[in-house]
Amino acid sequence: MPRTVTVGLDGLPESRAAADWAAREADLLGRPLKLVHVPETLPGPLHQLPFYGTETHQRWTERVLDETAEGLRLRHPGVEVTVEQMDGRPGEVLCAAAQGAELLVLGSRGLGGAGGWLLGSVGLFVVARAERPVVLVRAGEQAADEHEMDPAGVPSAATVFRPVVLGLDTACPDESLLAFAFGAACRRATSLRVVHGWEAPPSSAYGLARGPGPDEALARSETAALDDVLRPWRQAFRRVEVSGRARCGSPAAQVIGACRDACLVVVGRRARRGPAGARIGPVTHAVLHHAAVPVAVVPHC
Incomplete structure (x- = not known):
């Protein structure tokens, strides 16, 4: 079974930029692309809504995964795209997902101005422990930027x-x-x-x-x-x-x-x-x- 290019997806702009970068890299490598979503990585504001619950969580997750996967398939028709939801602590789950991957791709918020990133605790945890290469991609990163x-x-x-x-x-x-x-x-x-x-x-x-x-x-x-x-x-x-x-x-x-x-x-x-x-x-x-x-x-x- 070929190694995948795996990307951690949470629906935020930085993870969408990471997914686009990962799809381009998968195309260059001739590898399948795998989108991994860990429920705990949902945007914080959603958890503060009074009507937020398990069903809303599930629907939001499925929509994010499906829409992102479909968009990537349209933009990169030669890349096989699969999705998977995984439960557990985000850092540990992503490290485990990286083991069977060619590389793992994560998003990181740009600080603007002089450049630079804001790397969260999950990203630092994964970078420090993953056994495969990890690529960090800024929010807003576009194909033309390369x-x-x-x-x-x-x-x-x-x-x-x-x-x-x-x-x-x-x-x-x-x-x-x-x-x-x-x-x-x-x-x-x-x-x-x-x-x-x-x-x-x-x-x-x-x-x-x-x-x-x-x-x-x-x-x-x-x-x-x-x-x-x-x-x-x-x-x-x-x-x-x-x-x-x-x-x-x-x-x-x-x-x-x-x-x-x-x-x-x-x-x-x-x-x-x-x-x-x-x-x-x-x-x-x-x-x-x-x-x-x-x-x-x-x-x-």
């Missing part, structure tokens, strides 16, 4: 995809993370930007105060390490135009800055748990909250 500008200066699905950005730590370059990013760029016939940032060692502060500039030897070493990691992947994905950038500075800031004109940013999360439980990691956490494009979080060892 593409370069047309001659009139407007994003258009008829133009080429914007680049995919990968945030990479050369100290632990996991193959599943690299494979996800290269595969995403290859499917979209677009370029891949690989970004590696590192914090300057404390000893550099003295040198900088005296004026010689950043540690050039360290910069050359970090750049060489990035080139070494990317070399076999460039060979395996010859059709993907790859650019690597290694710069001194906050790794999170480097990734966030590089993805402003991207269609997707890919970051990793260590799957093993520490004494305090599952963790997302500071770089991935910052990217999740501040990147203004869909973010794919890939768990790895």
Whole structure:
């Protein structure tokens, strides 16, 4: 049985944007699309209505699932769309649903202005624990937003995809993370930007105060390490135009800055748990909250 692209649906604008993104990704992957609804994820205002009850809940759920599925089938006739209602705690249910999926897609509210997302407790729970890649999609995300500008200066699905950005730590370059990013760029016939940032060692502060500039030897070493990691992947994905950038500075800031004109940013999360439980990691956490494009979080060892 083929793995699905699974999306958590609650009827809110962010989950509808996630469903549209998931349908486009399912089309690119040649995978079926599965819409999962957990009753507890219904919008809060509905629970405050005096006439709200089990039957209203059920009718609303069925209508949301049916209307969303039908709309996706019309817009993506080549994608098989199924729906499923699942009971339980939303975070745990979605993590379980992700196990049999190629990837799980969730919605996230945009903060507007300078960009950024508001990631709720369920989203954080799932991202920190899911064993498969999880993609977070902003409310209002449109197909055209993934593409370069047309001659009139407007994003258009008829133009080429914007680049995919990968945030990479050369100290632990996991193959599943690299494979996800290269595969995403290859499917979209677009370029891949690989970004590696590192914090300057404390000893550099003295040198900088005296004026010689950043540690050039360290910069050359970090750049060489990035080139070494990317070399076999460039060979395996010859059709993907790859650019690597290694710069001194906050790794999170480097990734966030590089993805402003991207269609997707890919970051990793260590799957093993520490004494305090599952963790997302500071770089991935910052990217999740501040990147203004869909973010794919890939768990790895």
